[in-house]
Amino acid sequence: MGLTGGIGSGKSSVARRLAEYGALVIDADAIAREVVEPGTEALAEIVAEFGEQVLTPEGRLDRPKLGEIVFADEARLARLNAIVHPRVGQRTQELMERAEEGTVVVYDVPLLVENGLADLYDVVVVVDVPVRTQVERVTATRGMPEEQVRARIRAQATREQRRAVADILIDNSGSEQELDVRVAEVWEELQRRLRDTRPADPAS
Missing domain, CATH: 3.40.50.300 (P-loop containing nucleotide triphosphate hydrolases)
Structure with a gap:
């Protein structure tokens, strides 16, 4: 699956939770x-x-x-x-x-939408938050001036563009506990999709 989201969306938090469930997370930025x-x-x-x-x-x-x-x-x-x-x-x-x-393989790709990569994945998961939440989080956690944050947001795909390619959407505008619940639901959905793609057992 491809995992993406804008700056400050909490995509890394989602990737970390999926890894805890047993996914193999491949971080495109880390590899670069x-x-x-x-x-x-x-x-x-x-x-x-x-x-x-x-x-x-x-x-x-x-x-x-x-x-x-x-x-x-x-x-x-x-x-x-x-x-x-x-x-x-x-x-x-x-x-x-x-x-x-x-194994569920999660490819963490910040510029998945910008580079037109959605079709490369069986499932695209988009972490979504309002722009105001992105700004609040990044200014608080990285100490970046608000206008710099907004400039980066403008340089990325829009929320609408990301949502348009999403097979699964994760709303991360709430609490950590709410994110835990949503990621657990997504993990179950990924497991179901994985089971559906496996060939039937001839002995069954």
């Missing part, structure tokens, strides 16, 4: 960071393409600096994607192959 760690081929290629300026003094990727370069030039962004995306795909496949038969 992993494949450009110091010593990796990807980081070496990025430095060859963009120069030493994209490294921190410690030799790690300076993401803000790289962002300044690629988001101002579509051709350079395409080159960066050509370096990173195949490796993310390969690593994702490696992790998915570890899943045992009958």
